[in-house]
Amino acid sequence: MWKKNKISIVVPCFNEKEALPLFYNKITWVLNQMSQASEAEGLSYELIIVDDGSMDGTLDVAKELATNDSSVKYISFSRNFGKEAAMYAGLQHAVGEYVAIMDADLQDPPEMLPKMYQVLTKEGYDAVGTRRVTRKGEPTIRSFFARKFYRLMSKISKANMVDGARDYRLMNRKYVDALLSLKEYNRFSKGLFGWVGFKVKWLEFENVNRVAGETKWSFWQLFLYSLDGIVAFSNAPLYMASIAGVFSFIVAIIAMLFIIIRRLVFGDPVAGWASTVVIILFIGGIQLLSIGILGLYLSKLYLEAKDRPIYLIGESNIEKPTEKN
Numbered sequence: 001m002w003k004k005n006k007i008s009i010v011v012p013c014f015n016e017k018e019a020l021p022l023f024y025n026k027i028t029w030v031l032n033q034m035s036q037a038s039e040a041e042g043l044s045y046e047l048i049i050v051d052d053g054s055m056d057g058t059l060d061v062a063k064e065l066a067t068n069d070s071s072v073k074y075i076s077f078s079r080n081f082g083k084e085a086a087m088y089a090g091l092q093h094a095v096g097e098y099v100a101i102m103d104a105d106l107q108d109p110p111e112m113l114p115k116m117y118q119v120l121t122k123e124g125y126d127a128v129g130t131r132r133v134t135r136k137g138e139p140t141i142r143s144f145f146a147r148k149f150y151r152l153m154s155k156i157s158k159a160n161m162v163d164g165a166r167d168y169r170l171m172n173r174k175y176v177d178a179l180l181s182l183k184e185y186n187r188f189s190k191g192l193f194g195w196v197g198f199k200v201k202w203l204e205f206e207n208v209n210r211v212a213g214e215t216k217w218s219f220w221q222l223f224l225y226s227l228d229g230i231v232a233f234s235n236a237p238l239y240m241a242s243i244a245g246v247f248s249f250i251v252a253i254i255a256m257l258f259i260i261i262r263r264l265v266f267g268d269p270v271a272g273w274a275s276t277v278v279i280i281l282f283i284g285g286i287q288l289l290s291i292g293i294l295g296l297y298l299s300k301l302y303l304e305a306k307d308r309p310i311y312l313i314g315e316s317n318i319e320k321p322t323e324k325n
């Protein structure tokens with residue numbers, strides 16, 4: 001059962017030993033200021049640190065914080081399940097009327113929380129999202145492809161995905177319960193946030209560099225993650241494969257007619273082997289591409305059909321949620 005006038009901060013962590021204490025100091029200062037403010041008087045909070053199989057002692061830091069502060073809760077996975085699973089676990093265990101998702105590296109500015117809370121409680125919104133208006137400090141090629149990805153998704157998907165959107169957002173209980181009702185194994189939260197709908201207001205901020213440690217997302221990992229998003233929220237690749245198949249069929253018919261006519265007119269059976277090879281390679285390439293696209297969708301169905309849990313807990317100081325994970 002959720003608790004009224006309480007805010008839960010879900011903090012997914014993977015190898016954030018250096019950043020976590022700095023984040024704790026900053027977020028608790030902000031939350032204490034909020035609880036003392038007149039518009040948020042009596043507001044209580046909890047920090048839910050979700051250790052996603054870290055190998056650098058992040059769990060030890062979380063345990064130490066929990067020992068010294070009863071408002072700190074921790075969940076440690078049995079292995080690395082990924083940030084999507086960590087966010088889902090945090091949402092499942094959050095008991096606050098309001099729930100926020102934040103990274104521990106302080107790239108999600110805690111000082112935005114009071115404004116987000118005010119918007120949520122005073123203006124009638126169900127969620128307040130954040131988006132970066134600049135990508136200063138990011139590699140140029142990474143920023144370029146990120147923008148292209150959001151532009152592509154806006155055209156091929158019905159889910160509302162905002163360019164520069166972060167996972168950092170404050171949500172009311174209705175919004176959180178809607179997210180928890182989506183129990184799919186292959187999760188792409190940026191799409192799920194947009195898919196559930198409701199009234200969402202966006203706040204903008206300039207990019208903030210990491211306070212400590214290094215990013216855990218390589219370009220290749222982000223590329224694979226983007227493919228997950230495309231497959232999860234769009235059938236466009238399947239339509240493209242079908243169109244490519246029709247196009248290759250038309251090309252093959254034209255090539256066949258050309259070869260027959262040339263044979264009747266010139267009677268040369270030897271010439272044309274190069275064009276034949278090109279056509280074979282072209283059609284073969286289209287077939288392999290189509291099979292690969294179908295394979296992506298089938299692999300997602302295969303994982304969903306197994307109905308495996310999204311995560312497994314190694315240890316935690318929180319009682320199990322009432323729902324199954």
